[in-house]
Amino acid sequence: MNADLLVPVVRETALVRCNPVAKLAAGAVLAVAVVLSIDVVSAAVMLGLVVLMLPLTGLDLAILVKRLWFLPLAALMAGWGTALLSQKTGTVIVDAGPLLLTSDSLTMGAAVALRALALALPAVILIATIDPTDLADSLIQHLRLPATFVLAALAAARLVTLFIAEWQTLTQARRARGVAGGNVFARVGGFFQTSFALLVQAIRRGTRLAMAMEGRGFGAQDRTWARVSSFHPRDGVLLAGAIIAAAVTIGAAVAAGTWNFIFTIGS
Amino acid sequence: MSDVQTRHTDSEPNPTPAGVPATMRWRVVDIVVASVLAVAIGIVFWAWSNSWETISAPFQALYPPTKGLLTGVWVLGGVLGGLIIRKPGAALYVEVLAAIVSAVPGNYFGLMVIVSGLIQGFGAELIFAALRYRRYTLTATLIAGLGAGLSLAIGENIFYNAAWTFEHKALYTVFAGISGMVLAGLVSWFALKAIARTGALGAFASGRSAREV
Amino acid sequence: MAAATGGVDVLARGFGWRHSGRKRAAVSDIDLSIEAGERVLLLGSSGAGKSTLLHAIAGVLPSESGYRTGELLVDGRPPDPTSGTTGLVLQDPDAQVVLARLGDDVCFGMENTGVDPAAMPARAREALATVGLDLPWDHPTSALSGGQKQRLALAGVLAMTPGLMVLDEPTANIDPAAVPEVCQAVLGAQAASGATLLIVEHRVDIWAEHVDRIIVLGETGVVADGSPAAVLHDPELRGNLTAAGVWLPGAALPQPRTRQSAGAVLLEADGLAVARARRGPVAVSDLSIDLAEGQALALVGHNGAGKSTTALTLGGLLPARAGRVRATPRLLDLGHGAPRHSDPHRWPAADLVARIGTVFQEPEHQFLTTTVADELRLGPRQAGCTPAETEARVAELLERLRLTRLAGAHPHTLSGGEKRRLSVACMMATRPPVLIIDEPTFGQDANTWRELAALSCELLDAGTALLTVSHDAEFLQAIAAERMLFGRGQAVRA
Numbered sequence: 003m004n005a006d007l008l009v010p011v012v013r014e015t016a017l018v019r020c021n022p023v024a025k026l027a028a029g030a031v032l033a034v035a036v037v038l039s040i041d042v043v044s045a046a047v048m049l050g051l052v053v054l055m056l057p058l059t060g061l062d063l064a065i066l067v068k069r070l071w072f073l074p075l076a077a078l079m080a081g082w083g084t085a086l087l088s089q090k091t092g093t094v095i096v097d098a099g100p101l102l103l104t105s106d107s108l109t110m111g112a113a114v115a116l117r118a119l120a121l122a123l124p125a126v127i128l129i130a131t132i133d134p135t136d137l138a139d140s141l142i143q144h145l146r147l148p149a150t151f152v153l154a155a156l157a158a159a160r161l162v163t164l165f166i167a168e169w170q171t172l173t174q175a176r177r178a179r180g181v182a183g184g185n186v187f188a189r190v191g192g193f194f195q196t197s198f199a200l201l202v203q204a205i206r207r208g209t210r211l212a213m214a215m216e217g218r219g220f221g222a223q224d225r226t227w228a229r230v231s232s233f234h235p236r237d238g239v240l241l242a243g244a245i246i247a248a249a250v251t252i253g254a255a256v257a258a259g260t261w262n263f264i265f266t267i268g269s
Numbered sequence: 270m271s272d273v274q275t276r277h278t279d280s281e282p283n284p285t286p287a288g289v290p291a292t293m294r295w296r297v298v299d300i301v302v303a304s305v306l307a308v309a310i311g312i313v314f315w316a317w318s319n320s321w322e323t324i325s326a327p328f329q330a331l332y333p334p335t336k337g338l339l340t341g342v343w344v345l346g347g348v349l350g351g352l353i354i355r356k357p358g359a360a361l362y363v364e365v366l367a368a369i370v371s372a373v374p375g376n377y378f379g380l381m382v383i384v385s386g387l388i389q390g391f392g393a394e395l396i397f398a399a400l401r402y403r404r405y406t407l408t409a410t411l412i413a414g415l416g417a418g419l420s421l422a423i424g425e426n427i428f429y430n431a432a433w434t435f436e437h438k439a440l441y442t443v444f445a446g447i448s449g450m451v452l453a454g455l456v457s458w459f460a461l462k463a464i465a466r467t468g469a470l471g472a473f474a475s476g477r478s479a480r481e482v
Numbered sequence: 483m484a485a486a487t488g489g490v491d492v493l494a495r496g497f498g499w500r501h502s503g504r505k506r507a508a509v510s511d512i513d514l515s516i517e518a519g520e521r522v523l524l525l526g527s528s529g530a531g532k533s534t535l536l537h538a539i540a541g542v543l544p545s546e547s548g549y550r551t552g553e554l555l556v557d558g559r560p561p562d563p564t565s566g567t568t569g570l571v572l573q574d575p576d577a578q579v580v581l582a583r584l585g586d587d588v589c590f591g592m593e594n595t596g597v598d599p600a601a602m603p604a605r606a607r608e609a610l611a612t613v614g615l616d617l618p619w620d621h622p623t624s625a626l627s628g629g630q631k632q633r634l635a636l637a638g639v640l641a642m643t644p645g646l647m648v649l650d651e652p653t654a655n656i657d658p659a660a661v662p663e664v665c666q667a668v669l670g671a672q673a674a675s676g677a678t679l680l681i682v683e684h685r686v687d688i689w690a691e692h693v694d695r696i697i698v699l700g701e702t703g704v705v706a707d708g709s710p711a712a713v714l715h716d717p718e719l720r721g722n723l724t725a726a727g728v729w730l731p732g733a734a735l736p737q738p739r740t741r742q743s744a745g746a747v748l749l750e751a752d753g754l755a756v757a758r759a760r761r762g763p764v765a766v767s768d769l770s771i772d773l774a775e776g777q778a779l780a781l782v783g784h785n786g787a788g789k790s791t792t793a794l795t796l797g798g799l800l801p802a803r804a805g806r807v808r809a810t811p812r813l814l815d816l817g818h819g820a821p822r823h824s825d826p827h828r829w830p831a832a833d834l835v836a837r838i839g840t841v842f843q844e845p846e847h848q849f850l851t852t853t854v855a856d857e858l859r860l861g862p863r864q865a866g867c868t869p870a871e872t873e874a875r876v877a878e879l880l881e882r883l884r885l886t887r888l889a890g891a892h893p894h895t896l897s898g899g900e901k902r903r904l905s906v907a908c909m910m911a912t913r914p915p916v917l918i919i920d921e922p923t924f925g926q927d928a929n930t931w932r933e934l935a936a937l938s939c940e941l942l943d944a945g946t947a948l949l950t951v952s953h954d955a956e957f958l959q960a961i962a963a964e965r966m967l968f969g970r971g972q973a974v975r976a
Contacts, residue, residue: 009376018939026380033380040432051521069375076377079326080429083333088432110432118377125372125379137778150300155366156302157580162370163624164576165312168847174799175847178866179908186324193320197313197848198460201306202894203471203846205353207306210577212298212472216542216563217570217648218638219594221297228589262678264431291546298544466852467894472544477503 008164009069009130013060016236022137023144025239029128031079035248036120040084041262042109044255045116051247059127070126077118085111093123113262134159149225158212161204168203170238172196280362288355290474298472300370303354307363310346311370318376334437337422337444341452343368344417345480346386347393348449349457351413352405353475355463360397360413364390385424393453394422405475409455418449488677489519489644490567492539496552499534499543508534510551511703516695518645521672521679523689523710526699527726528897532682533650535699539680540570540648556646561672566595569639569677573651573925575631580638584610584626587634591642602641609641612674613667621947627785629660631668647671648680653688654925657785657953661688663796684927686723687731698723709760727899727927736932739962741940745775748813748916748947749796749826749838753805756788756795764803765791769973771918771966775945780958780974782951783968788845789951790920792973794911796949797840797918798826815838816915818866836865839909841919844915845901849893854885857893861912879907882932900928906937917941918949923957935960 011018017025036048056063085107090108138156141147173196176182182192215221255261329336350363368386372378380387396413422445424436433441460474470476498510509531513729516522524943526532537543538554539914542560554560569591570580581587588606599640610616613633627633632652640645649668653661655900664687673681681689691697698706706719714730715720723730723911755767773779773796781789808824814898817836821829826838842848851857858879862872880886883903888896891903902922909917922934938961942948952958958965965976 029380036363037381037428051300072373073377079329080377082330084430084432085334087430087434087437089434102873105621108646114429114432121379121381122375122377123379123380126375126747128380129373129375132581135586148286149305150295150297151362153580154300155307157301158308158366159370160579160582160624161308162312162373169312169316171842171847173843174794174840175842176850177429177799177831177834178797178840178842179848179850180831180861180912181850190453193316194456197316198463198845200309200313201349201460202467202469204305205464207301207574207577207748208575209298209469210473211305211574212301212544213537213582214570214572214578214635215301215580215590216297217568217572218591219564219566219642220590222564222566222594222596222734226353226584226599227594228593228599230599264427267431296544296546298547431757463852468892469894471501472502472547474546 006038009066010062011060015058015060016108017058017240018060018131019234019236020240021140021144021233021237022132023140023230024233024240025128025132026137028240029124031241031244031248032124033121035251038119038266039252039255039262040110040113040264040265041081041255041260042113042116043258043260044251045113045120047254048251049116049120049123049248050230051250052120052127056127059131061127061130066126070122073119073122073126077122079112079113080117080118080184081113084114097267116247126181135229136231139227139229139249143227152220153220154215157215158208161207164207165200167203168197172199272408286479288405288474290355293357293402299354299356299359301474303350303359303363304366306350306353307346307366308370310349310367311373312361313345314343315374316368318371324379333433334441334444337441337451339470340421340425340445340447341414341418341448341450341454341456343447344389344393344414344421344453345457346418348410348453349460351393351397352391352410352457352461353470353473355402355405355473355475357398357402358394360393360417361387361390364393364417365421381428384428385421389417389421392417392449395420407458410458411450414452414454414457415446415450417453418446420448421445484537487677488645489517490557491518492516492646492678492680493558494535494552494557495554496916497535498551499531499538499548499556500551501534502546507531507551508548509538509699509703512552512695512699514704516678516680517578519954520695521677521693522695523686523696524680524682524699525597525686525696525723525726526727527728528899530699530701530726532699536648536650536680536682537570539646540568542793544568564594566591566642567644568646568648569642569644571632571635571639571647571649571652573654574604574626575635575655578635579623579626579631582621582623584615584617584621584623584634587623588638588641591638595642596885597642605643606637606642609637609671611716612640612670613637613709614663627660628656629664632656632660632664636664636667636671640675643675644677646680647675649679649681649683651925652681652685653685658955659784660707660952665689665692684727685729686714689730690731724928725963726887726931729928733928735956736960737789738959740941741778741962742776742943744777745945746812747772747810749772749773749807749809751802751805751807751952754792754795754802754807755804756800757793757803758791758800765972766968766971766973767804769805771796773947773949775915775947776909776942778942778948778950778961778963780950780963780965782953782958782965783973785969788971789968789975791841792968793918793920793949793951797838798829798834799840801827809837813915817912832864832866835861835909835914836912836917837914838916839912839914841906841909841917841918841922843924845905846894848905848908849901852892853890853894854896855880855889857904858911859906861908865912867912875911879911883937897923899927902926902930903933905907906934910941915945916947916949920951921954922950922952923954931957 024254089109090104093105096103299341346367347360351360365386368382372382396416422442461465494512497512500507512930541563690710751771754769819833821833966976
């Protein structure tokens with residue numbers, strides 16, 4: 003994966019060394035606890051817990067903030083949408099023609115914004131701390147996912163950096179041909195044309211990669227494994243921690259009476 | 270692996286109609302190209318959200334369901350993947366992998382992108398499966414785009430727009446369906462035709478027409 | 483899996499392969515017999531189907547993708563890549579790295595063919611030593627150069643202890659400087675394993691003295707087969723091979739161009755620092771460059787020294803990090819449109835294409851239309867030429883670059899040499915006073931090479947300023963280019 007896209011790990015903490023499947027499981031537990039309800043308490047509690055845990059992740063926090071500045075913006079945007087469109091009950095706060103915001107709709111909006119951040123942050127940590135090769139080994143050896151698909155996906159993921167560079171080259175090449183810029187329609191057209199060129203290059207490269215992989219025996223029936231993926235007690239600790247965090251989150255919302263199950267909202 | 274076709278060097282002229290693979294089983298080239306295609310589509314998703322999502326932000330701020338008009342691009346992976354690879358599960362696989370790749374630089378769906386990818390890929394996969402992976406006409410592609418767009422809207426309504434009132438969710442669903450049909454269905458159809466003309470699909474049934482050149 | 487057990491034999495009887503959707507077979511009526519342990523160089527013109535034959539022998543032609551005729555046997559059996567009998571190395575270094583860590587990548591082939599994991603590290607280290615890659619096990623494969631990637635692919639194949647090693651133009655896409663290392667690695671691997679060796683390559687001189695046998699493919703199957711001395715000294719065959727674009731040892735190079743005094747300066751830069759990404763590291767700083775009419779300037783130096791980044795910056799495609807690039811009033815006045823700014827990076831694309839043409843290393847990156855003729859029309863149209871003028875230029879370029887026959891073809895379906903000629907022609911169509919070409923001769927056969935050299939000389943003599951990034955010393959000699967040497971973040975006139 004592209005090092006420039008990821009938040010760098012500066013300390014090899016116990017969490018960094020955990021098995022990728024254990025990390026994924028922990029992340030899934032946290033995500034489920036947040037996604038099932040839209041309410042301020044559960045979202046805020048989870049977000050707070052994850053932020054408190056950040057020092058254990060070994061991530062460079064300054065770079066984390068610098069690189070992901072757009073996440074709070076996107077979360078605010080989602081929250082704003084919900085504030086506009088949810089049930090206008092409670093006290094009226096803003097009433098300006100078509101724009102009507104009430105205490106309940108604003109609370110709902112705040113919940114959606116916090117929830118978006120509480121969903122995003124654990125994934126950022128996972129993506130930054132999981133080594134793709136270790137993940138593939140673990141997915142195949144422990145979750146029994148089909149090896150050919152996982153290995154092909156792993157080999158393809160290595161091309162992310164190459165494709166990003168290729169996108170930039172294609173954009174420069176368009177300008178060199180004299181067709182860059184123009185009005186908004188020309189730009190949308192240019193976007194699709196560049197995407198198309200990238201897809202053609204991807205299919206060609208993929209066909210060659212398939213040949214190279216098959217040329218080294220890929221697809222044979224009896225495969226062996228150079229690397230063994232194993233679990234360690236710390237993986238259990240990680241999972242237990244995630245379950246406790248989920249329980250605290252849901253418990254707090256239920257205790258506060260704000261638990262708002264997504265499948266029953268509005269009914 | 271049982272999902273990989275055992276190699277046989279005999280290659281009899283296949284009796285299947287033009288454009289339909291001889292077997293439903295995945296060859297190595299199917300698996301690898303589907304994976305690489307998914308990664309490239311993931312990059313396209315990423316570039317899309319960098320540029321056009323930002324430009325359309327004012328519209329979304331005024332009336333959020335209008336963002337449904339642009340969501341078709343997010344389901345492109347499933348429709349195009351199914352259309353190019355033409356094997357069972359291709360739409361689902363390409364969409365899920367593309368969604369995961371697009372999440373690498375960070376987004377506010379978090380791990381839920383896997384769920385979103387599954388839901389969106391499923392919409393297209395269902396249509397191709399209903400046609401027994403044998404019909405890849407313009408109509409079939411448009412319906413696959415529609416299916417993917419609608420399933421995206423249903424998923425988003427449950428997980429993210431849950432607090433919206435019903436009429437807004439309904440309108441969002443209509444927008445997303447149209448968007449899927451056009452930006453995923455129609456675009457995939459023309460993209461396939463254009464890619465086939467470059468000769469890049471020589472190893473695939475989708476790259477061959479009945480006419481030999 | 484046994485340890486190195488020597489080579490296996492290859493037998494073809496009336497073998498042919500037709501790709502689905504094509505009327506004409508890629509190869510047909512191939513009869514050949516290669517003995518176990520032989521070292522064979524396979525030659526032929528670009529349409530002769532060398533690669534198809536090689537891929538068929540390696541067993542990697544996808545099933546369902548074509549029709550076979552006749553018989554092909556490796557070690558007495560139909561080719562089966564999953565058996566571990568055959569190992570394949572391809573042309574494109576980037577498309578062959580499978581895993582992120584060096585050692586893991588070497589083990590990939592052994593894992594697939596079911597080697598006992600306990601034996602893998604030792605075999606991998608031995609293979610890495612044989613190909614001369616003395617790097618840590620965890621070394622990131624993304625940090626390897628093209629030549630190192632080729633040696634890594636070879637190590638992965640060697641560790642599988644195949645009886646047959648098949649190499650498809652292994653040195654075509656790497657720096658000339660890295661070619662001897664790759665060549666040594668291949669020969670070392672063959673000597674260590676005793677495997678049969680089958681190589682396709684345009685440049686005969688690299689391999690001629692190291693192989694036992696040369697086989698030449700023509701339109702009608704095998705047209706010559708014998709020892710290197712016999713094949714390369716046959717005058718008739720030599721003529722045919724030269725016509726097919728094969729680089730023969732001892733072939734004459736064109737007379738170098740006579741350098742003329744340069745004309746007015748068109749583009750100048752001082753105190754220039756360049757960087758690939760807006761926030762990324764600076765590649766080269768404190769550059770001073772003048773480019774004048776009729777001047778050939780070559781940016782040379784090792785990979786990653788910032789040559790291409792400099793070329794892109796001078797071409798108005800990347801912003802300068804520091805210092806400035808300035809078009810002189812002479813360049814501003816030439817061509818359609820009138821840019822208000824002297825920095826090419828701030829010009830509209832249409833003004834740029836009329837003044838500075840940049841040819842990218844990979845021709846496909848620049849193709850935007852669906853026919854060769856449309857591709858040539860695009861530039862002049864954008865630059866504001868009249869339709870009549872545009873058509874006249876298109877017709878002239880099609881003729882000049884022998885593309886008339888292909889005017890209606892899709893650019894992506896052309897051969898490598900045709901694509902390169904078209905990509906240069908596209909940028910010539912607007913007659914820009916400045917032409918920038920990145921690695922024009924990379925991976926090209928001898929015919930395309932000669933044409934590019936002749937074309938460059940013609941443009942220079944007509945007053946075009948030519949800036950090129952190239953590793954090809956012979957090409958730079960042919961166009962009598964001045965050199966600018968890049969390295970350690972600096973560049974100096976050589």
